[in-house]
Amino acid sequence: MASIRPSKEIEGVVIVDPDPHGDSRGRFVEAYRREWIPGSREMLQANRSEKVAGSVVGLHYHLHQADYWYVLRGTARVVLHDLRRGAPTAGATLVLELTGDQDRGLYIPPGVAHGFAARSDLLLWYLVDRYYDPQDELGVAWDDPTLGIDWGVADPIVSARDRANPPLAAIAPELLPLA
Numbered sequence: 001m002a003s004i005r006p007s008k009e010i011e012g013v014v015i016v017d018p019d020p021h022g023d024s025r026g027r028f029v030e031a032y033r034r035e036w037i038p039g040s041r042e043m044l045q046a047n048r049s050e051k052v053a054g055s056v057v058g059l060h061y062h063l064h065q066a067d068y069w070y071v072l073r074g075t076a077r078v079v080l081h082d083l084r085r086g087a088p089t090a091g092a093t094l095v096l097e098l099t100g101d102q103d104r105g106l107y108i109p110p111g112v113a114h115g116f117a118a119r120s121d122l123l124l125w126y127l128v129d130r131y132y133d134p135q136d137e138l139g140v141a142w143d144d145p146t147l148g149i150d151w152g153v154a155d156p157i158v159s160a161r162d163r164a165n166p167p168l169a170a171i172a173p174e175l176l177p178l179a
Contacts, residue, residue: 004036009094010082010112016105029103031070032127037107043068043127051118056156058115059140059165063177065130067108073100074122077152081140084111087179093147111177113140117151138175139165
C-alpha cells in the first residue's frame with residue numbers, strides 16, 4: 001500500500017511513496033493512482049523530460065494545470081513555491097529531493113510554481129491533467145533574489161525561456177492564481 005502524505009508546507013501538494021515489489025527478476029512499482037490525490041482531475045497526458053546534470057528548469061506555473069512528477073533515473077532538487085493569492089500557504093516554499101533510487105511521486109496543484117535542478121543526469125516522467133496550452137505556461141525567474149532558492153548546482157544550465165521569466169514582484173496580479 002502506498003504512503004500518501006499531504007505537504008505540511010504547501011496546501012494541496014501531495015507526496016506519494018509507492019510500495020515497490022521485487023524478486024530475482026527485477027522490480028514492479030505502481031507509480032500513480034488517481035485515488036491517491038483526493039479531488040484531483042483525471043491525468044490526460046504523460047511526458048518524459050531528460051536533462052543533463054546542472055540543468056535548472058523553472059520556475060513554471062499554471063493557472064489551470066496540475067502535474068504529477070516521478071523521477072525514474074538520477075536526482076532532482078525540486079523547488080515548489082505557492083503563488084496562490086489567498087491560500088493558507090501563499091508564499092511558502094518547499095524544497096525536496098526526488099531520485100530514481102527512491103520511489104516517490106509528487107502532486108503539484110495549479111498555482112504552485114515548480115522547478116527542478118538536475119543534480120545528475122536525469123529522467124523525469126510526469127503526468128498532467130490538461131493538454132498543453134501555451135496560454136497556461138507561465139513562469140517566475142529561477143534566480144529571483146526574493147525567493148532565495150538554493151538549487152544546489154554550481155554553474156546552472158538554464159533555457160532562454162527560463163532566463164526570460166520575470167521576478168515575482170514584476171508579475172501582474174491578474175497573472176497570479178487565486179486560491
